[in-house]
Amino acid sequence: MGVAHYFAPWQHLRHSDQMNGLFRYFAPGLVALPLVTVLAGAEPANEAIGRATAAIQAAAPRAQSDPARPIFHVTAPAQWINDPNGPIYYKGFYHLFYQLHPFSDQSGPKYWGHVRSRDLAKWEPLPIALWPSSEAGEAEVWSGCCTINGQGEPMIFYTSIAPGKSAQTHAEQWAAIGDDDLITWRKSAANPMLSESLHGGKKIYDWRDPFIFRHQKRTFMVTGGNLNAAKGGQAVVNIYEAENAGLTQWKYRGVLFTLPDAAARTAECPNFFKLGDQWVLFVSPYGKVQYFLGDFDAKTCRFEARTRGLLDCGPNFYAPNTMQVPDGRRLVWGWVTGFPGGHGWNGCLSLPRELSLSREGQLRQAPAPQLSKLRGRRLEWKNIRLESGSETLVLPGTNALEIHADIDLKMAESVVLEFKSGASNARPVEVKYSGTELRVLDVAASLPLSGSVRKLTLRIFLDRSVLEVFANDTVCITKHISTLDASAILTIHAQGSTAIAKLVQAWPMKAIW
C-alpha cells in the first residue's frame, strides 16, 4: 500500500503547502472531517478509498443539515452505516470502526469507517480504514474485530466477500495489518487467514463476523453461522484457536454453542467474553440480540448456557460489539437501525454501555459514566407528588437531552412520562411503567421490581430521532422516533394512587464532534 497521511482539519491549514499534487479531502460542514492524503502513484487501494471518501464528502452537506440526524451518537459523516466493528482501546484512544456503504444512504458493498475518542465523550472522525481489494478478488469487507497479535502488530480480522458470490455459501476470514495509530491498513499477504477447508467436510452457511478473545494465554476466535440453511436454520457459534503468535494459523475447535431456538436462522456477530465469574455470549440472530450467561470449558471448547435474555428489547438495536478497557470494564455498542432513506445518512451507533453482573448474577447495562461530560446546564425537580393530574416540567430548549428520573411507585398502579413537543408530526414519546412491565411507545419489556420498595430509575436519552431508555440498569429499549422540536415538555402522572418522583434531572446534551 502506498504512503497515506492523515491530518486533522486544523493541521490541514498548517500543512497544506506540504501536499502539492496529493489527493486532498476536506469536507466543510457541521462535522469537521479529517483529511486523507495519498501519494501520487498509489496503489488501487488508495484509489478505492479516495473514491469512497469523495462520495462521503459529496453527501455530507445534505446529511449534516438534516434535523433528524443525531448529534451525540456516532454516525458516519454521511451515507449508510451498520454494525460497529473492531472496538479496541489502544495507546490512549478508544477506536471504533463501523460497516459503511460510502456510495449511498442505503445498504450496499461494505467498507470500514473509523472514529476514535480519548474520553468516550468527544469523537474524531478518521479516514476510511478498510476497503474491498478488487485486485485481490474482494467485493466487500464485512464485520469483524481488531486485536494486537503476539508480535505487537495491530490486526483487523474480518469477513471477505468475493464478487458475484453469495455470502450465505461463500466467505473467507481475512486480516489487515495496521500502523501504530490504527489509521492506515494493508491487507495481509497471508490471506485468507481462515477458509472453509478448515471445517473438513462440514458446511457452515453464513459463515462470518470473527471475534477474538484470550483465555489462559491462548487466543481464540468465534464466528457465526448455521449448519442447515436449506431447512431454515440451526444457528451455531464456531470456535477456532490460534496456532502461532502472528495469528496467521488457526485450528477449528468445533461448535462452541448451538442456539436453542429452532427459529434462530443464524448467529451473526457473536461476542464471547468473561464478565466477573461468568462467560457471556452475544448473538444477533436476524432478530433481537440475545445474550447467554454460562460456563466455558477451555479444554473441550464448549459453552454451557445457564440463563439468557435480550440485550435490548427495542426494534432498532442490532449487531453489538464489545471492547475491554484496561481497567477490565467491558463496553458495548450496537447498530441503531430503522431510519428512513433519502437524507444523505442512515444509521448510527448506540451510546457506549458498560456491562456488569448483579449480585444475583444477572446482566446489567448502564450508560458509560463518561457521557456526563456531554451534559450542559442541569434542570432539577425534587419530591414531586404524582397523582392522576399531570405535572408539567419544561425541559431545556433542545431536542438532544438526557433525563434521569428516580420514582418511588409506592402503591400506584402505574406511572406515565410523556415527552411532547409542538412539532406537528412528532408523536409524543410515552414511557409507562405498570404491573411488572415497562412500555416505551409500542415496545413492552418485563421489569419486575424486587422487594417491598417499588423504585424505578430511568435514564432516557433523546437525540433528535434516536431514543435510548435504560430502566433500573437492567432493561434497555432503543428506538427510532419522530424528532421532537426544541421546546419539549415532560408531563408525568400516576394512576391508581400517589407515587413520588424523588428526583428528576434534565440536561441539554452537546455534540460529540
Ligand code: FRU
Ligand atoms: C450484521 C451483518 C453481519 C455482516 C455485516 C455486513 O448486521 O449482516 O453479519 O458481517 O452485517 O454488513
